[in-house]
Amino acid sequence: MNYGFETLAIHAGQEPDPRTGAVVTPIYATSTYAQDEVGSPRLGYEYSRSANPTRAALQECLAALEGGQVGLAFASGLAAEDALLRTVCRPGDHVVIPDDAYGGTYRLFAKVLHRWGLEWTAARISDPDAVRAAVRPGQTKVVWVETPTNPLLGIADIAALASIAHEAGALLAVDNTFASPYLQQPLAHGADVVVHSTTKYLGGHSDVIGGALIAADRGLGEELTYHQNAMGGVPGPFDAWLTLRGVKTLGVRMDRHCDNAERVVDYLSTHRAVAEVRYPGLPDHPGHETAAKQMRRFGGMISFRAAGGEAHAVEICNRAKLFVLAESLGGVESLIEHPGRMTHASAAGSALEVPADLVRLSVGIETADDLLADLEQALG
Incomplete structure (x- = not known):
């Protein structure tokens, strides 16, 4: 059944607990899980960096809200950004970013990933021609977009930039933090990945730090899942629970x-x-x-x-x-x-x-x- 947005926000990934009937997803405050025999974890849970039921509920809900195949929660928006870029890029690759990007995003590119060997060019993302001119065929791996941008409120045509990115063999990543999935769903317009600082509208109460990635393609989602575990920048169960609570009223x-x-x-x-x-x-x-x-x-x-x-x-x-x-x-x-x-x-x-x-x-x-x-x- 195709449910509406508000219904998904309240129910997706959040079925009543099968053992107790608890309507609200429990906070699974555990680091590890008992296994029935060597190599046979129950329901796939073995260690909470790899997977946690509270975080899993949040991830399923976020994927449903954005219309994606795989949702992943992180300890912060910047942790999500870093995991995405280190998954799809290698030293020597190139990324196009907005010329009025969020300051933390700029710092990640200019002060951290640049030293790792990632090159970047700032372009006016409201102008598709400017973005096309900034793309380096064969080298650009990601066109990074905020829409609206932070803080100048610039608007990118997601469908147009998706076409430009895909022509160059690159991914289009859209930071959807300012809009939230309630106001805008970039994957429906051709984006490959959506990025969120869930600290903001998704959490909604200024009481939790978090980030998220939602992938349109399951293959990319599985790669990101591997790096989420390998890099370890995951939220704790209480942070996931707070974010999930906020999503209900988004x-x-x-x-x-x-x-x-x-x-x-x-x-x-x-x-x-x-x-x-x-x-x-x-x-x-x-x-x-x-x-x-x-x-x-x-x-x-x-x-x-x-x-x-x-x-x-x-x-x-x-x-x-x-x-x-x-x-x-x-x-x-x-x-x-x-x-x-x-x-x-x-x-x-x-x-x-x-x-x-x-x-x-x-x-x-x-x-x-x-x-x-x-x-x-x-x-x-």
């Missing part, structure tokens, strides 16, 4: 995030202290038509440029009270940050440096009028 939370973000965008768009608002739902956003084609709605993330420059942007962040000054995003509470000095500080001085007057908002699910009042006093 649909209703995302609707409220979107509702509140639309109110905030309307307010910021006419405020004298705001020079520019970046949000894919705005008709004048350069990626609006593409976002409307491949997203259910436009998300809870907003960036804007302060009319008074960097000093004013920092002042706005410091003045906010209900919007908590903090890194991360996607939780039920609203957050505000200055990317240039916080989440994207690692990109300072590089081609990926973000505007100094940029402010990023993660709009939560509080009462919208209260959020607008806080922005009014913060903007001054």
Whole structure:
């Protein structure tokens, strides 16, 4: 039976416990498992780095939500990224990344994997021609995409970039963290792998760190599964349980995030202290038509440029009270940050440096009028 998204979020991989009837997936807080005889583990469980029932439930649910063949959970989003890249790339290979990629992703490529021998080129992923020009036939193994991007909210045409990547014999990997699988399912548009920081919207409560990979192809999924075990960057059972609990309410939370973000965008768009608002739902956003084609709605993330420059942007962040000054995003509470000095500080001085007057908002699910009042006093 083809179930709807919200039904899958609550039930996929989460059947009642066959022994006790427990409706909620138990936390299997164990490192090892008794075997009936040498080489015959029960249900395939022998050691929790290799497999754990709580993590297995989360992985099955994530695969169902993204429409993939294999889902894998990791200790963080960056652990997931590293496992993917070390699985499909070798020293001397090349990857195309966004020219406004998340700062942690940039750091992984520029400061860690570059020393391992992986080459990379930053390209404007909203422009398929720019991505095509950045691809090196025979050397490029992955086209890495965020859509929307962090923090400039750029939009990539997933289907177009999948075609470009596949023509070159490369994989298309899509970081779907900003959208969540509720708003966008990249595999349905031709992507090969979806990446998540499950810390964000999937967990949704700012209480757990995690990451995930979902593969469209079972063969690739099996390779990733091998490396998940061999590299060992897995979440503990309690972290998997917290993420699975958050996933159950993803649909209703995302609707409220979107509702509140639309109110905030309307307010910021006419405020004298705001020079520019970046949000894919705005008709004048350069990626609006593409976002409307491949997203259910436009998300809870907003960036804007302060009319008074960097000093004013920092002042706005410091003045906010209900919007908590903090890194991360996607939780039920609203957050505000200055990317240039916080989440994207690692990109300072590089081609990926973000505007100094940029402010990023993660709009939560509080009462919208209260959020607008806080922005009014913060903007001054």
